[in-house]
Structures are given as structure tokens and as C-alpha cells.
Amino acid sequence: MRFPRPTLLVILLIIVIFLGIGLIPFSETSVLFFYLALYIVASQGFNLMYGYTGYLPFGNLGFFTVGQYIVAIMVVSYGISPPASIPIAILGAVVVSFVLYPLLRLHGIYFGLASFLVAEAIIAVIEWLPLGLTGGPVGVNLLHSYNPTFAYFTMTSAMAISLVTVYLIHNSHLGLALTALKEKPKVAEMIGINPTRYKLMAWILNSAMLGACGAIAGWYVAYINYDTAYNTNLLLNMLIFPVFGGVGTVLGPVVGSLLYIPISTWGAQYANYFLIGFGLALAVVVTVSPRGLVPAIEDVFRSRKLLKESKSGVNR
Amino acid sequence: MDPTLLIETLIYGFLIGGFYAIVAFGASIIYGVMKIVNFAHGSFLVLGGYFAVFLSASYGLNPFESLLPTFAFLALIGVVLYTCTFVPRLMNKEDPESSSLLAFFGVATSLEAALFVLTGAGYSSIAYTPPIQSVTVFGIRIAFAWIAAFSVSAVTAAVLFLYLFRTRQGLHIRAIIDSVNEARASGIDVNRTSMIVFAIGLGLAGMGGAIVTLYGEVISPSISFQYTLIAFVVIVIGGLDDPVGAVLAGILVGLYQSIYVLLFPPELVSLALAVLLIASVSIRPEGILRRRRQEQ
Numbered sequence: 076m077r078f079p080r081p082t083l084l085v086i087l088l089i090i091v092i093f094l095g096i097g098l099i100p101f102s103e104t105s106v107l108f109f110y111l112a113l114y115i116v117a118s119q120g121f122n123l124m125y126g127y128t129g130y131l132p133f134g135n136l137g138f139f140t141v142g143q144y145i146v147a148i149m150v151v152s153y154g155i156s157p158p159a160s161i162p163i164a165i166l167g168a169v170v171v172s173f174v175l176y177p178l179l180r181l182h183g184i185y186f187g188l189a190s191f192l193v194a195e196a197i198i199a200v201i202e203w204l205p206l207g208l209t210g211g212p213v214g215v216n217l218l219h220s221y222n223p224t225f226a227y228f229t230m231t232s233a234m235a236i237s238l239v240t241v242y243l244i245h246n247s248h249l250g251l252a253l254t255a256l257k258e259k260p261k262v263a264e265m266i267g268i269n270p271t272r273y274k275l276m277a278w279i280l281n282s283a284m285l286g287a288c289g290a291i292a293g294w295y296v297a298y299i300n301y302d303t304a305y306n307t308n309l310l311l312n313m314l315i316f317p318v319f320g321g322v323g324t325v326l327g328p329v330v331g332s333l334l335y336i337p338i339s340t341w342g343a344q345y346a347n348y349f350l351i352g353f354g355l356a357l358a359v360v361v362t363v364s365p366r367g368l369v370p371a372i373e374d375v376f377r378s379r380k381l382l383k384e385s386k387s388g389v390n391r
Numbered sequence: 392m393d394p395t396l397l398i399e400t401l402i403y404g405f406l407i408g409g410f411y412a413i414v415a416f417g418a419s420i421i422y423g424v425m426k427i428v429n430f431a432h433g434s435f436l437v438l439g440g441y442f443a444v445f446l447s448a449s450y451g452l453n454p455f456e457s458l459l460p461t462f463a464f465l466a467l468i469g470v471v472l473y474t475c476t477f478v479p480r481l482m483n484k485e486d487p488e489s490s491s492l493l494a495f496f497g498v499a500t501s502l503e504a505a506l507f508v509l510t511g512a513g514y515s516s517i518a519y520t521p522p523i524q525s526v527t528v529f530g531i532r533i534a535f536a537w538i539a540a541f542s543v544s545a546v547t548a549a550v551l552f553l554y555l556f557r558t559r560q561g562l563h564i565r566a567i568i569d570s571v572n573e574a575r576a577s578g579i580d581v582n583r584t585s586m587i588v589f590a591i592g593l594g595l596a597g598m599g600g601a602i603v604t605l606y607g608e609v610i611s612p613s614i615s616f617q618y619t620l621i622a623f624v625v626i627v628i629g630g631l632d633d634p635v636g637a638v639l640a641g642i643l644v645g646l647y648q649s650i651y652v653l654l655f656p657p658e659l660v661s662l663a664l665a666v667l668l669i670a671s672v673s674i675r676p677e678g679i680l681r682r683r684r685q686e687q
Contacts, residue, residue: 125489129486129489131489131492131493133492133496177669177673178669180673181672181676183486183488183489184428184488184489184492184631185627185631185672185676187428187488187489187492188428188492188623188624188627188668189627189665189668189669189672191620192620192623192624192661192664192665192668193665193669195620195661195665196659196661196662196664196665196666199658199659199660199661199662200659200662202658203656203658203659307500311496311500314493314496315497318493346504347504347505347507347508348504348508349504350500350501350503350504351501351504351505351508352501353497353500353501354496354497354498354499354500354501354502354504355497355498355501356497357493357494357496357497357500358477358493358494358495358497358498358501359477359497361481361490361493361494361497362477362480362481362484362490362494363477363480365484365486365490
């Protein structure tokens with residue numbers, strides 16, 4: 076089951092466009108593209124878990140929070156520059172994912188609920204930490220190292236790395252093993268696929284992606300507080316974009332982010348009225364087209380191809 | 392430590408646990424029968440709370456009198472949602488749990504935003520003065536509202552258990568929880584039972600909101616998440632589809648929470664709940680009552 080080559084071309088095209096946008100001066104457009112890149116990375120993390128292992132990482136926002144606050148603490152308390160503290164933040168998120176490793180033993184909905192509760196616990200712990208470390212509700216200011224252009228290119232690199240990683244996984248033994256575990260867990264185990272090992276790999280990659288998002292986002296706006304690190308809007312977007320676009324494919328989350336971020340950015344001015352519609356949209360999309368847009372389009376193409384083949388009498 | 396304080400903590404934990412049990416009961420039967428994770432449970436609770444506030448402001452009903460109307464109102468909403476929207480379609484998905492968790496997270500967001508718009512983000516409560524402020528037993532003072540709320544919960548639980556274990560419909564509900572296919576094969580109308588269960592579940596959530604006003608606490612859209620989380624911690628510990636386990640787990644969580652807050656920093660209560668949840672599913676994944684069930 077090889078994924079068609081065009082995917083790689085599309086990925087390259089996206090990376091080139093994002094790099095190009097980085098060259099224009101700081102403006103509304105570059106801010107939009109920064110958040111597009113951010114949500115593409117976050118969606119790919121979600122995709123690796125939900126799309127490939129079937130585990131709903133409802134608490135992914137927790138890793139984002141960890142990433143943000145490690146940068147905040149590193150910069151303010153230890154005087155490390157933000158770009159240097161990003162790897163530490165990613166490492167921190169990975170360490171947290173190791174600590175949460177027992178969660179992977181939970182099945183289905185238990186995992187979703189427990190990981191969500193853990194995310195709530197993470198922000199509670201951060202709010203409980205001494206004010207000198209986290210800046211309290213006021214937050215910390217990173218203005219002395221404010222550099223949106225550098226941060227933009229860092230985010231774009233993160234996007235490139237995550238897209239290529241997921242592309243490689245999709246076409247590798249790992250992707251196949253993960254899909255097998257999702258579709259037929261017992262059969263997969265029987266033919267020697269170690270479920271915990273593969274799920275752990277997806278979980279670690281997911282946490283690294285989310286940690287990077289948090290860290291780079293904190294640096295980009297040069298300001299971190301409880302609300303930038305943990306709010307319902309972030310959580311909603313992180314769930315909605317990949318689900319709309321389609322999980323289990325490389326491009327689904329990208330398409331979801333590209334289509335819906337402009338909508339969500341535009342809708343922000345209508346605040347709650349917009350949220351009413353957006354929340355209902357999530358409910359409707361999950362019900363009507365649970366696999367999302369890209370797989371639905373792929374199905375259309377595949378069935379057309381099959382139809383053509385059957386008409387021309389080609390034996391498959 | 393002062394023993395009176397400890398006893399008081401235990402009593403309060405027990406009393407609030409009764410309230411948790413009722414809220415969780417609704418989520419539990421909805422999950423058990425429909426395999427739907429109603430992540431908007433807390434939002435429906437807040438909606439119920441606002442309805443009770445509305446009844447009090449417009450018709451002068453006190454929180455006790457508004458309990459049944461609130462139940463009826465939310466149950467009606469449940470019937471409408473079931474018959475007119477996507478809810479039944481979610482049940483027939485290959486992975487109804489994750490889909491419904493996502494879908495109802497969307498519903499929760501919408502509902503919360505709608506309540507913000509409708510109420511102007513207002514914090515509302517009912518200014519209700521109970522006939523007596525508090526009851527003192529052996530030198531321990533217990534607020535009347537808490538006793539009242541617990542009594543309401545206890546009566547509701549009793550009625551629900553009678554319904555579940557002594558009526559034909561209750562039998563149908565239990566049969567579906569045990570095995571949908573076998574229930575369907577023996578002629579139980581799964582669709583109709585699901586509708587009733589969904590209505591009761593939402594009704595109980597709404598009644599929970601009315602009970603919150605009885606405590607004299609404020610109702611606001613921002614508290615909905617916290618109740619959703621409590622409901623799910625409780626039902627996961629109770630075994631997800633086991634209403635009896637949910638009631639026991641509700642009281643357990645109430646006790647655990649109040650003892651925790653007495654001894655440790657109260658800011659970290661969600662950490663404590665996460666630890667409890669993970670410990671509980673690791674030790675007793677089938678729920679505290681550990682009813683072994685065969686894999687289908």
C-alpha cells in the first residue's frame with residue numbers, strides 16, 4: 076500500500092511557500108502563516124496518535140503547556156536564549172510523555188479521558204508553582220529576545236520536519252504496524268507487532284511536536300502566561316483541524332489547518348457567536364464524515380479508478 | 392489534627408459525594424446504553440442551573456420546587472436532541488466512543504458559548520434562605536443546604552434504583568448495557584430505550600444544576616468543564632457502564648476530594664483526581680465493583 080508520490084511534491088510545495096512568506100516583512104499575513112505552521116505541526120501530532128493508533132490524545136494541550144513553560148522558566152530564571160531553550164522544551168515534553176507512559180495501557184475512551192485529566196493536572200501544577208518561576212497569572216515577558224522572523228523560520232522548520240517524519244512513517248514498516256494495530260489489534264499482536272512499543276513511539280513523537288509548538292509559540296509572541304499556555308480555543312482548534320481535514324493521512328491535517336485557520340481567525344471577532352457554530356460544526360463533521368475531508372476525496376478518486384479499471388476489463 | 396475537623400471533612404465529602412453520584416449516574420447510563428461519551432454533561436448541568444435561576448426569578452420557585460421542572464425541561468431537550476439531531480447516528484459508528492467524545496466536546500463548546508451570549512457571562516445564583524441555617528450534631532455544624540442537597544440526591548438515587556431494578560424499562564436498560572445485540576435479538580426496542588436513557592441522563596444533569604443552586608453556589612458557563620470532569624472521573628472509577636458503581640464511586644470521589652483538600656494544597660485537586668483515576672483504572676479496570684464481563 077504505497078502512498079502516491081504527489082504527496083511528497085505537495086509537502087515540498089508547502090514548505091517552499093511557507094519559506095517564501097517568511098521573507099516578506101512582519102505583517103498580518105506572516106502571523107497567519109506562523110499559526111498555520113503551528114497548527115500543522117500540532118495536527119500531525121494528533122494525527123500520529125488518533126489517525127494511526129486510534130488513541131484519542133485529548134490531553135495533547137498538556138504537552139503544549141509544558142513546552143511553553145519550560146521556555147518561560149529557562150529564559151527568565153536561567154537566562155538561556157529562546158532558540159536554545161526550544162530543544163530543552165521538546166526534551167521536557169518527551170520526558171513528560173515517558174512519565175505518562177502507563178496511560179498507553181488504557182484502552183479507547185479511558186485513554187482520552189485520562190489524558191485530558193492529566194492535561195488539566197499539568198496546568199494546575201504550573202499554576203501552583205512559585206510565582207518567581209512562572210510569573211503567576213501576569214506571566215513572563217520575553218521581549219528582550221523578541222524576534223518574530225527567526226521564530227517564524229524555526230516554526231517552518233518544525234513544520235517541515237514533522238511533515239516529512241509523518242510522510243516517512245506513513246510509508247514505512249512503522250506506519251503499517253500502527254495501522255494494523257488500529258484496525259485489527261489482536262491479529263497484529265499475533266503476527267509479532269509489539270503494541271506498546273509502537274504506540275510509545277507515536278506517543279513520544281506526538282509529545283515532541285506539541286512541545287515544540289508550545290515553545291516556539293511562546294517565543295514568537297514573546298509572552299507566556301496561563302492563558303496563552305492553556306485555553307479552550309487552542310484545545311478546540313487542535314482537535315478540529317485534523318478531524319476536519321482527515322486523520323490517518325499525511326495531508327489531511329494540513330488541509331484541515333489550511334482551510335479552517337483562516338475561518339477561525341476571521342471568526343475570532345465574533346467570539347462566542349462564532350464558537351457556537353464552530354462547536355456544532357465539529358459535532359456535525361464527526362458524525363457525518365468521521366474520517367474527514369482528505370480520505371473522503373481519496374475515496375472518490377479510488378472508486379473512480381476502480382470503475383475505470385472494471386470498465387476497461389483490467390484485472391487487478 | 393483536630394478530630395472534629397476530620398469528621399466534618401468526612402461528612403461534607405460524603406454529602407457532596409451524593410451529589411456527584413447523581414450527576415455521574417446520568418453519564419453512566421448514557422454511556423452504558425448508547426456507548427456515547429457525553430462530554431457536554433457539565434454544560435447541560437449549567438443549563439439546568441440557569442433554568443432553575445430563571446424559574447426562581449420569573450415564578451418565584453425556590454430550588455426545591457425547581458428540581459422537577461428542571462429535570463423535565465432537560466429531559467425534553469434530550470428527547471428533542473435524540474429525535475432531531477445526529478445523536479442516534481453516533482451510536483452506530485464503528486468507534487462510537489471517540490467520535491462521540493469529539494462530537495460532544497463540540498456540543499459543549501457551543502452550549503457554553505451560547506450560554507455566555509444569553510446570560511452575558513453573568514454569574515447567577517438564587518438568593519434562597521433555607522428555613523434553618525445549619526444543623527448541629529454532636530458539636531459538628533453542618534449547613535442545611537448540604538443536608539438538603541444530599542437528601543435530594545439520596546431520594547433520586549432510590550427512585551432511580553427502583554426504576555432500574557424493579558420496572559420493565561429498567562430491565563431493558565440493564566439488558567442493553569449487558570449486550571446490545573442480545574437485547575435487540577430478544578425484542579427490546581433499543582432505539583426507544585436509548586431515547587429514554589438520553590432524556591433521563593440529561594434530566595439528571597440538569598437536576599444537578601438545580602442542586603448547585605440549592606448549595607447557594609453561583610452558576611456560570613465557565614464551571615461546566617469542572618462538572619464534566621468530575622462526572623467522568625466518577626464513572627470511569629465506577630466502571631463506565633455500571634450505574635451502581637457510579638453511585639459508589641461518586642461518594643468515594645467526594646470523600647477523597649474533601650480529605651485531599653484538607654491535607655494538601657487545594658490548587659492541585661485536579662492532579663489528585665488524575666492520580667486517583669489512573670490508579671483506579673490500573674488496579675480495577677472493570678470498575679470498583681469489578682463485575683467481570685466477557686469480551687464480545
